[in-house]
Amino acid sequence: MRQVIIVGSGPAALTAAIYAARADLKPLVIASSVEVGGELMNTTDVENFPGFDEGIQGPELMEKMQAQAERFGAEIVYDDVAALELDGPLKRVTLASGAVHEASTIIYATGSAYRKLGVEGEERLTGHGVSWCATCDGFFFRERAIAVVGGGDSAMEEATFLTRFASKVYVIHRKDTLRASKIMQERALQNEKIEFVWNSEVVEIQGESAVSGLVLKSTVDAGLRELPVEGVFIAIGNDPRTHLVHDKLELTEEGTIAVDGRSSRTSVPGVFAAGDVIDPTYRQAVTAAASGTVAALDAEHFLALAAQSGGDEQAARAVATATV
Numbered sequence: 001m002r003q004v005i006i007v008g009s010g011p012a013a014l015t016a017a018i019y020a021a022r023a024d025l026k027p028l029v030i031a032s033s034v035e036v037g038g039e040l041m042n043t044t045d046v047e048n049f050p051g052f053d054e055g056i057q058g059p060e061l062m063e064k065m066q067a068q069a070e071r072f073g074a075e076i077v078y079d080d081v082a083a084l085e086l087d088g089p090l091k092r093v094t095l096a097s098g099a100v101h102e103a104s105t106i107i108y109a110t111g112s113a114y115r116k117l118g119v120e121g122e123e124r125l126t127g128h129g130v131s132w133c134a135t136c137d138g139f140f141f142r143e144r145a146i147a148v149v150g151g152g153d154s155a156m157e158e159a160t161f162l163t164r165f166a167s168k169v170y171v172i173h174r175k176d177t178l179r180a181s182k183i184m185q186e187r188a189l190q191n192e193k194i195e196f197v198w199n200s201e202v203v204e205i206q207g208e209s210a211v212s213g214l215v216l217k218s219t220v221d222a223g224l225r226e227l228p229v230e231g232v233f234i235a236i237g238n239d240p241r242t243h244l245v246h247d248k249l250e251l252t253e254e255g256t257i258a259v260d261g262r263s264s265r266t267s268v269p270g271v272f273a274a275g276d277v278i279d280p281t282y283r284q285a286v287t288a289a290a291s292g293t294v295a296a297l298d299a300e301h302f303l304a305l306a307a308q309s310g311g312d313e314q315a316a317r318a319v320a321t322a323t324v
């Protein structure tokens, strides 16, 4: 049996792994089979992670975090969690491969999943012009007209990046002001290849076997218009990935995992949560990493108190709650 199993592989999970490994807790990290590294794997330049004054590529930053965790003894498994048993002192994690791992504590840091538009054509044309990842798919749209949907930092970043390939990038936003940070807005607004389509919602993605256009609806007068494009990148935010725990852990109104104050303690003793899955507000790589630190320290504290209490988890929980 392990002391701690960490579920996830983004900045929160890997920072928790670094701290837990350095505390000699020999963490097992369940990193997923396909989406290893989390959202930063879909990012190009990361310019706001302290310590990298020239910026760093998202995937490189994640590789470094993983190498750092492994250097201190974290073990990484590339598989998906199929089921979790969280009640009681022994937590059980069943993987898609059928392997079962047990631990005294779990750190849950599964991040968030891309939000979908939920319009006609989106499912059917996914992979045929509909994408959520400019760095993965931008290359396929050389000299084509494409659209990015959204008004946040992700949309600005994707649109700016896509101008390397596309002949024209429309940014479709449902308002007439952007949510994105000033610097990201300015970069996009000044880019000659980007044209903003304000006050507009996508109501349909058109195309038989590949995207051929969008149907847009005005949020001002409900008027419809068609916009011919060969690709559409959806960047309208994310939802916390809680599907494996929504009936096991208390959630907040925003759908994130509820934690106790500034700690990472969930509603189940011995289960801690970190990163985007608990954070509806800040959602930065740095804040996720900090949150992973909190979770590792909370787990370490919990294990120490459980050991002192002779394995009595409820007693450990009571002491941990009173002292942190």
Ligand code: NDP
Pocket (backbone or CB within 6 Å): 046, 047, 048, 115, 116, 117, 149, 150, 151, 152, 153, 154, 155, 157, 174, 175, 178, 179, 201, 235, 236, 237, 238, 281, 282, 283, 284
């Ligand atoms: P945000 O939640 O910040 O923005 C989502 C955008 O999509 C908003 O403009 C929102 O519109 C719009 N939107 C949401 N739902 C719909 C819908 N159904 N139809 C149409 N539009 C919709 O998400 P981001 O992914 O942009 O950013 C998430 C976090 O990651 C933020 O904290 C951001 O700062 C950070 N980030 C930082 C980066 C960087 O610094 N390099 C890069 C990328 C992200 P409305 O404004 O009307 O609500």
